[in-house]
Amino acid sequence: MSPILNNLSLKEQIDISRLPAHVAIIMDGNGRWAKKRSLPRVVGHEYGVRSVRQVTEAAAEIGVKHLTLYTFSTENWNRPALEVKAIMTLLVHTIRKEVKTLNNNNIRLQTIGDIDSLPSDCRRELLEAIEITKNNSRMNLILALNYSARWDIVQATKKIAEQVKNGEVLSSEINENLFTASLNTARFPDPELLIRTSGEFRISNFLLWELAYGEFYFTDVYWPEFDKEAFYTALLDYQKRERRFGKTSEQLAPDAHV
Numbered sequence: 041m042s043p044i045l046n047n048l049s050l051k052e053q054i055d056i057s058r059l060p061a062h063v064a065i066i067m068d069g070n071g072r073w074a075k076k077r078s079l080p081r082v083v084g085h086e087y088g089v090r091s092v093r094q095v096t097e098a099a100a101e102i103g104v105k106h107l108t109l110y111t112f113s114t115e116n117w118n119r120p121a122l123e124v125k126a127i128m129t130l131l132v133h134t135i136r137k138e139v140k141t142l143n144n145n146n147i148r149l150q151t152i153g154d155i156d157s158l159p160s161d162c163r164r165e166l167l168e169a170i171e172i173t174k175n176n177s178r179m180n181l182i183l184a185l186n187y188s189a190r191w192d193i194v195q196a197t198k199k200i201a202e203q204v205k206n207g208e209v210l211s212s213e214i215n216e217n218l219f220t221a222s223l224n225t226a227r228f229p230d231p232e233l234l235i236r237t238s239g240e241f242r243i244s245n246f247l248l249w250e251l252a253y254g255e256f257y258f259t260d261v262y263w264p265e266f267d268k269e270a271f272y273t274a275l276l277d278y279q280k281r282e283r284r285f286g287k288t289s290e291q292l293a294p295d296a297h298v
Contacts, residue, residue: 234247
C-alpha cells in the first residue's frame, strides 16, 4: 500500500465507481457472541440490531443500492421456542422503532420470503413499514424473513408449471430469464457480494440461484461486532477481485495483457 493510502480512512480508500450494486449479508454469530460473555442468546440478537443499523447507514452513505440481510430463515423455526419468540418480538420492536429513521434517510424497506407465515403482529408492523417507505429511492433494505432459497426455487417452479398448464407459457420458452422472473427476488439485481460473519464457510440455503456469480467474503467477526469499518473492509476486499463471468483476464482487459 502506498504512503498516500496509509493516510486514508477505509471509507476513503473505496472506489465508489466500482461498488457492488447489491450486497447480501448472512448475519451470523449473535448467539455465540452472547455465550462468550455468559449472556442469554437473545442479548446477542439485541446487540446485533446495532450492527444492522451501522451497516445499513454505511451502505446507504457509500452508495450501495440494495442491501439484503438474512434475518430469519425457515430453518430458524427449529430453534428453542423461547428464542424464536424473543427474535420475533425484537423484530416487531425494531421495525416500529426504525421506520422513521429509514424514511428520513430515503431508504425503502422490502422483504423476500414467506411473510404470510409470520406471526400476525410481526407481519402487520412489517407491511406498515413497507407502505410508509415505499416511495423512498436512496437504497432498498431487503429483509429475508422466513426465507429459504430452496422454498423460493420450488415456488418458482410451481408458478411456471401452472403457467404451462394454463397455456400461458410453452415448455420450450422456459429459460433462465423466465425462472429468474418467477423468483421472490425478481425485483432486485443479483448480489455481487455476499458477506458472512462469525467464521462459518457456507451459504445456508440463502440466495442459491442469485449467488451463482457472487463474490464471497467470510470473516471471523461475530455479527454484534460487525460495524461500519468491517463493512468497508469487505468492500475493499471485493474491489480487489476480478469478476470474469467465465471469461479470461485477457478478454476483460486485452490492452492490459499485450
